[in-house]
Amino acid sequence: MVTREELLLAIGRQLREARLAAHMTQQELGRRVGIVGKYVSEIERGTRDLPLSRLSTIVQRGFGLQLGFEFRRDPALPLRVDSPSLPSDVDTLAWRLAQIPDAKRHQIIALIEKLVATIASSHE
Numbered sequence: 001m002v003t004r005e006e007l008l009l010a011i012g013r014q015l016r017e018a019r020l021a022a023h024m025t026q027q028e029l030g031r032r033v034g035i036v037g038k039y040v041s042e043i044e045r046g047t048r049d050l051p052l053s054r055l056s057t058i059v060q061r062g063f064g065l066q067l068g069f070e071f072r073r074d075p076a077l078p079l080r081v082d083s084p085s086l087p088s089d090v091d092t093l094a095w096r097l098a099q100i101p102d103a104k105r106h107q108i109i110a111l112i113e114k115l116v117a118t119i120a121s122s123h124e
Helices: 004-021 026-033 037-045 052-063 088-098 102-122
Strands: none
Touching (some): 004 037, 004 052, 088 102
């Protein structure tokens, strides 16, 4: 059976691999998700307990991925990552839009959708 410490280490390793694959420093990831780089370092080393809500924020906001869980008989098998990361500028814009009240955000999204449709039709 996997211990709590082993699980924290495995999660930390996977987060570090995702961060390095995204070419981010610990400080950059921390800024994206609203924590300090030291906290990111502790998580990656498995020395800091990690609430599920924080893990979800790191995975979704930090990497543009969806958090998933799977129950496996063999804990040595690597975890899968199914969703590609969003480009950082798109991710940043999405998070800024998420902070705007619903009614105004829907108006902005409608304008963006019209703009994208116009650009797409002009390239046909």
